[in-house]
Amino acid sequence: MGKVKEAEIDSVLKNLYTVLMRLGFFDGSPKFENLGKPDVCSNEHIELATEAARQGIVLLKNEAETLPLSSEKIKTIAVIGPHANATSAMIGNYAGVPCKYTSPIDGLSKFGEVIYEMGCDGVLCKNESLIFPAMRAASKADATILVFGLDLSVEAESLDRVDLLIPGYQSQLISQVAEVSKGPVVVVVMSAGGVDISFAKNDPNIHSIIWAGYPGEEGGRAIADVVFGRYNPGILCSSSILLLLQMRFDVICILDIIPLFLFDIGGKLPLTWHENDYVNMLPMTSMRLRPVDSLGYPGRTYKFFNGSTVYPFGYGLSYTNFTYKPVSTKNKLNIRLNKFQHCKDLEYSDGSYKPACPAVLIDDLKCESHKVELAIEVANTGKRDGSDVVMVYWSATSGIAEAPIKQLVAFKRVLVKAGRSEKLKFELNGCKSFGIVNNSGYKLLPSGGGKIEIGDGLLTVPVQINFHRGAL
Incomplete structure (x- = not known):
């Protein structure tokens, strides 16, 4: 007899069916x-794929403001590496049938004469x-652009990496090429993990x-746009693609801008990049x-x-500079407990103050009424x-x-013109934002x-959370 x-x-x-x-x-x-195919591969959808890739790219290093490159000064571009002519590698796991591919070579050739060398026969x-x-x-x-990293032969479902290094002679290729390059050297990493x-x-x-992840079928175009700081955002604001972008990326779009403008990179790392010893x-x-x-x-994440x-985690540079200042805050939660809501114990480190009511089970609270509000100005x-x-942390x-x-x-992406500022509002649910999970899973x-x-x-x-019995 079985157990079930x-x-x-x-x-x-x-219940399932x-x-x-x-x-x-x-x-x-x-x-x-x-x-x-004409419906799926419309110009709007191609542009959406490109914009998703652009917004996902993360700038990790930019000495002496090397990027964005100037197409007026850079006439010949050495594009080197196992992913320089990437196609299917850009879409990673679980991808549908792409409409077409724009490889890094394809994208960069719009900005100058490309000299292509593989440098490696594949990522291994x-x-x-x-x-x-x-x-x-x-x-x-x-200028030299090295496009390297990983692919599904190294990291995939049921295929885990044994270390955090890039495979084979890729690091040697990068270092030796960088040493002899005549112009600026830009490294583009394609990978899923750090x-x-x-x-x-x-x-x-x-x-x-820059880290491109696996940027999708239009990854080469997105990489080139970011490296040279140019693309046409007017397309995004003039059609239904704006709605799609707002739904996916929480974008605040600025209308009535010139057709071609210098584009800034604003992506952030969605995971920690550990040293190999980890x-x-x-x-x-x-x-x-x-x-x-x-x-x-040492713990994870x-x-x-x-x-x-x-x-x-959350690291990412920009081509410009931003400052934040608070505009208004509602930063106190005074929560009245009834007779059915009980205090729960928490473990505190030695010497730390332990309140009379350390915590309350979130399932016992009416969470929709416990909110903290924050408005900031992004300049x-x-x-x-x-x-x-x-990015908002607690x-x-x-x-x-x-x-x-x-x-x-919480997080929001905002577009801000040079010398201007925009206001952002965050409404944080106390239970969802400030709760913790203890060792017992509560x-x-x-x-x-x-x-x-x-x-x-x-x-x-600062935020203060207080529990009370009786009237507040």
Whole structure:
């Protein structure tokens, strides 16, 4: 006899299929039956794919404001690396049939004469034989762009990496090409996960680094637009694609701008890029997030790892400069508890103040009425129009042993013209934004003081959470 009764399985299946029927999973797709390639591959959809790639690109290094490059000064471009002519590698896992591909070579050829050298025979880069021709090309070109990284032969479903390094001779290719390049050197990384590129980060011959992820079918065009700082945003604001972009990226679009303008990069890293030694600090089969000091286990994610990194979560440079200042705040939560709402205990570190009511179970609260409001002004103090992803973090009261270092609770992307400012408003649900999960798996709202941080601590706003019995 099995551990689960057949009647229990039947009950679960009934619930599952009831939901599927309500969602229309068995109604067919009559609205989409007559759609074909012309509908899917419209100019608007191609532009959407390009814009998604542009907004996802992250600027990691930009010494002496090397980027964006000037098409008036740069006439010849050495495009080198295993991903220089990438097509299918750009779409990663679980992709549909692309309308077409625009490789990095295709995109960059719109801005100058391209000199293409592979440098490596694929991302595994098992020999050095193609490095010298790449060095020769870089020594002649006005600028060198190295496009390298990973692909599905290295990282994929059921295929995990054993380290955080780029494979084979790729790092040697990059360093040797950068050493002999006549002009500025730009490195473009394609990968899903983080890679330890400390060698490139610290190399004075490498002036700029951008991470493109797997940028999709129009990735080459997006990379070129970012490298040269140019694209036509008027298309985005003049059609239904604006609505699509607002839905996907929370974009505030500025209308009535000139057809061609200098585009700023504003992407942020969605994951921590660890140093390669990190893989030796913990068993890769362990999914535990919190650190274990007795085992020398450092913890996972930006929430719990506080060691050195190649690039931290949320990192991303810009072609311009932004400042933040608060406009208004509603930063106190005074919550009245009834007789059915009970205080829950939390573990505090030695010497820390422990309030009489440390926390309350979130499921016991009416969360929709407990909100913190914050309005800030984002000023563009640079000389270039640009977009900024404003990231809002929450840190709970210091001393709570089970709380993360910080956690991302909101973000918005805003476009700001040079010398101008825009106001952003954030409304944070207290339960969703300030709650923590303890070691037993319960979601709790802790009492006491905490803080909201904008960006990397550029602006800090204190928040107070108080629980009361009886009238407030």
